[in-house]
Amino acid sequence: MNYYNSPARQEWEKIALRPTILRAEMADTIKMVFEAVKSEGDEALKRFTLAFDNAHLDTFQVDTAAINAATTLVNPALKDAILAAKRNIEKFHNSQRITKTKIETTPGVLCWQESRPIEKVGLYIPGGTAPLFSTVLMLGIPAKLAGCEEIILCTPPNQKGEINPAILYTASLVGIDKIFRLGGAQAIAAMTFGTESIPKVYKILGPGNQYVTAAKELASRLGTAIDMPAGPSELMVIADETADPAFVAADLLSQAEHGTDSQVICLANSTELLKKIEAEVQIQIQKLPRKSIAEGALENSKFICFENAKDTIDFCNLYAPEHLIIAVADMDFYVQNLNNAGSVFLGNYAPESAGDYASGTNHTLPTNGFAKSYSGVSLDSFVKKITFQEISKQGICNIGPIVEKMAFAEQLQAHKNAVTIRLEALAKESREESQEQRIER
Amino acid sequence: MNYYNSPARQEWEKIALRPTILRAEMADTIKMVFEAVKSEGDEALKRFTLAFDNAHLDTFQVDTAAINAATTLVNPALKDAILAAKRNIEKFHNSQRITKTKIETTPGVLCWQESRPIEKVGLYIPGGTAPLFSTVLMLGIPAKLAGCEEIILCTPPNQKGEINPAILYTASLVGIDKIFRLGGAQAIAAMTFGTESIPKVYKILGPGNQYVTAAKELASRLGTAIDMPAGPSELMVIADETADPAFVAADLLSQAEHGTDSQVICLANSTELLKKIEAEVQIQIQKLPRKSIAEGALENSKFICFENAKDTIDFCNLYAPEHLIIAVADMDFYVQNLNNAGSVFLGNYAPESAGDYASGTNHTLPTNGFAKSYSGVSLDSFVKKITFQEISKQGICNIGPIVEKMAFAEQLQAHKNAVTIRLEALAKESREESQEQRIER
Numbered sequence: 001m002n003y004y005n006s007p008a009r010q011e012w013e014k015i016a017l018r019p020t021i022l023r024a025e026m027a028d029t030i031k032m033v034f035e036a037v038k039s040e041g042d043e044a045l046k047r048f049t050l051a052f053d054n055a056h057l058d059t060f061q062v063d064t065a066a067i068n069a070a071t072t073l074v075n076p077a078l079k080d081a082i083l084a085a086k087r088n089i090e091k092f093h094n095s096q097r098i099t100k101t102k103i104e105t106t107p108g109v110l111c112w113q114e115s116r117p118i119e120k121v122g123l124y125i126p127g128g129t130a131p132l133f134s135t136v137l138m139l140g141i142p143a144k145l146a147g148c149e150e151i152i153l154c155t156p157p158n159q160k161g162e163i164n165p166a167i168l169y170t171a172s173l174v175g176i177d178k179i180f181r182l183g184g185a186q187a188i189a190a191m192t193f194g195t196e197s198i199p200k201v202y203k204i205l206g207p208g209n210q211y212v213t214a215a216k217e218l219a220s221r222l223g224t225a226i227d228m229p230a231g232p233s234e235l236m237v238i239a240d241e242t243a244d245p246a247f248v249a250a251d252l253l254s255q256a257e258h259g260t261d262s263q264v265i266c267l268a269n270s271t272e273l274l275k276k277i278e279a280e281v282q283i284q285i286q287k288l289p290r291k292s293i294a295e296g297a298l299e300n301s302k303f304i305c306f307e308n309a310k311d312t313i314d315f316c317n318l319y320a321p322e323h324l325i326i327a328v329a330d331m332d333f334y335v336q337n338l339n340n341a342g343s344v345f346l347g348n349y350a351p352e353s354a355g356d357y358a359s360g361t362n363h364t365l366p367t368n369g370f371a372k373s374y375s376g377v378s379l380d381s382f383v384k385k386i387t388f389q390e391i392s393k394q395g396i397c398n399i400g401p402i403v404e405k406m407a408f409a410e411q412l413q414a415h416k417n418a419v420t421i422r423l424e425a426l427a428k429e430s431r432e433e434s435q436e437q438r439i440e441r
Numbered sequence: 442m443n444y445y446n447s448p449a450r451q452e453w454e455k456i457a458l459r460p461t462i463l464r465a466e467m468a469d470t471i472k473m474v475f476e477a478v479k480s481e482g483d484e485a486l487k488r489f490t491l492a493f494d495n496a497h498l499d500t501f502q503v504d505t506a507a508i509n510a511a512t513t514l515v516n517p518a519l520k521d522a523i524l525a526a527k528r529n530i531e532k533f534h535n536s537q538r539i540t541k542t543k544i545e546t547t548p549g550v551l552c553w554q555e556s557r558p559i560e561k562v563g564l565y566i567p568g569g570t571a572p573l574f575s576t577v578l579m580l581g582i583p584a585k586l587a588g589c590e591e592i593i594l595c596t597p598p599n600q601k602g603e604i605n606p607a608i609l610y611t612a613s614l615v616g617i618d619k620i621f622r623l624g625g626a627q628a629i630a631a632m633t634f635g636t637e638s639i640p641k642v643y644k645i646l647g648p649g650n651q652y653v654t655a656a657k658e659l660a661s662r663l664g665t666a667i668d669m670p671a672g673p674s675e676l677m678v679i680a681d682e683t684a685d686p687a688f689v690a691a692d693l694l695s696q697a698e699h700g701t702d703s704q705v706i707c708l709a710n711s712t713e714l715l716k717k718i719e720a721e722v723q724i725q726i727q728k729l730p731r732k733s734i735a736e737g738a739l740e741n742s743k744f745i746c747f748e749n750a751k752d753t754i755d756f757c758n759l760y761a762p763e764h765l766i767i768a769v770a771d772m773d774f775y776v777q778n779l780n781n782a783g784s785v786f787l788g789n790y791a792p793e794s795a796g797d798y799a800s801g802t803n804h805t806l807p808t809n810g811f812a813k814s815y816s817g818v819s820l821d822s823f824v825k826k827i828t829f830q831e832i833s834k835q836g837i838c839n840i841g842p843i844v845e846k847m848a849f850a851e852q853l854q855a856h857k858n859a860v861t862i863r864l865e866a867l868a869k870e871s872r873e874e875s876q877e878q879r880i881e882r
Binding site: 014077078080082085086089090091092096097098099103105106109110111113117118119130131132133134139143146153162166178202203217221223224225229244246247250251254256257258282284288289290294318335338339341342343344345346347348349350351352353354356357358359360362366368369370371373374375376378380383384385386387388389390391392393395396399400401402403405406409410411412413414415416417418420422425 | 454457459506510518519522523525526528529530531532534539542544547548550552554557559571572573574575584586603607626637643644662664665670685687688691692694695697699700725729730731735754758776779780781782783784785786787788789790791792793794797798799800801802803807809810811812813814816817819821824825826827828829830831832833834836837840841842843844846847848850851852853854855856858859863866
């Protein structure tokens, strides 16, 4: 741990700094993978899967038999837990729908927004030691709620070419049946260009290691949208004397076990409290299976004492944490003054892991300070909002002259004409009508 | 014009293709500009402004006197028009606020979203022949409504180092007072890094030429968010016999006058109608001040006849136009089946120019097919949505066991512990309580 006691404001920027990720060295590999996948398609995917994942594959798509078998391989208690988490995540994401409200900005001018699903989306689920089936829920559920037509899932196989049953079960539970045994930069390239086996998608979402992250960045430059830039996971806890040091320590460790590059920050209003939390960390860490990873992360962790709530929230906003636990007496002050964070956990009984799995909020969140400008994944991530305007004859008569003046001042005569020609036609129509009326009389 | 009559589906992809923009050749210039601005700050900005805009500047910020003077230089009728447009744009963007709804996903587990403004945003307004004060409204109004704390505006000066009064007036009207005489890649670099004069921002929004677009792309790789990738402006009109050929022609020309690379597409259900529209185009184009630009754009325009509505909307969805005018009898069919478009104009009296200026919708929209995955600028572009969860003792007892099972299955023991330690504390608390009750009895 690194301790800071009421650091001066001019030091804050430096304390809040994340480790720099050097992507330049990966750029050549990623570029090579993309070029090969673009020109050779599935052949290149097979080659890279053998080279990077040590798996020899003839086909990429997981067949129905394997998906069905997964259901019997996952233990019933876990299945119930996944089902319960699914219900909460669905409930919360379903509440994020926009309601279509037609606004009459001027008499005869109706404007509104409508959400439409992104038709083709690709979900990336990382491989590695643990099967991250929770991320299948976090991406698959909003994609389904949004109504995306084609949802595909790529995840790296093990050396036998298999996918963990919990991932298959969860994907199938949320209604995703196009599951591909494909990981790394080659998966991102395949979804960007499309190959014989893998469909091209319009947006790629999901976490991954730094190769996957760099590959997603390249995909976005090639015209495929991505969810957000990514970096190592982060947790900030703001605690005062009403917090339980053992709870805070457990929360910090839950972040620290992710990886040695995990960011763990604890802000408190006294050094005594920080010391108590550290003591609890030292006790709890002993029993962790991922102890050495957690120790690595804690080496770079920051324990900062701030004398007042204003400094605390200002530093929090400067850091812009991915996850923020607020365990203090006066929560309202922090909620009201919070500007930058991905997901916030309030009170002593809201550990980050509740949101990681089952409270209902999404766990795909902006890291690396991107919470200053990005939101986490939500229903919005899977839709576009199209604006509509319906303008009546009365409407164009009302706003037409405004448009004419502005277009003329911007020296866009044809923009003006598009209005003028309509206003003239309506003037003629009205002249003819009044003439007819005169004749009738 | 290029005519197509019921083209086969396998041809569609090719017809819908946009011209490729080669950004590679610009990459070196942009990189050089960014490096110089990062290391030399204002000095580099002065050098580039002299080199690229032929303007010699000592300071960049427009002073209050110049802003005040602008008010007297803009003619009163135009000021009234701008004010009326502002009211409509405000009304529509104000309706885009999300309402905070707390969802109890499980008893004791409350989840909700709150919007928070992006604190520092930079608006880019292109220079060139016409003063695009309308874009100041389209970016400035939602930024203000969102509550962004620091809003800066960069726009290139003329050779005398001046900004068009209409831009200054409009900026001041929407409440932006930090206006900088700075354009091109150097403006984007300055907002990305910050210099002595120009503040660093978290997000850059606004249109620009291909240098500005390439610079924004680099900015996004360096951690500054951008609104969306950009390409030449586009209009698709879907017309049937109920459309007025003269109106459609005027709309196509309003798009064509933007630039020779503008995309102009007309879909109709008969070649006769297409011919009538073309005849009207040939008449109306003669009087345009930007005739040669419009002619250039029309050379690449596409007039396509589709026999049925299904083919028409399918092609429209494949193309994903920035602007879409639907001037047909059965509008509902198209609205219901539309998936991909930026902004839609319904009926014979809804020209694109109405939305460009004054109907209330935004005119900063996804081009180049990005309407498949991106929305246009809206209030959302200036906020992040933070998720919150408040979990009571009852709440953690309800979802805790679910989290424990899932974390264990993902081999994240510390994630499980963060819940277990709370459940154990609560179990102890409840044992003690019942003991106390027994003693009391």
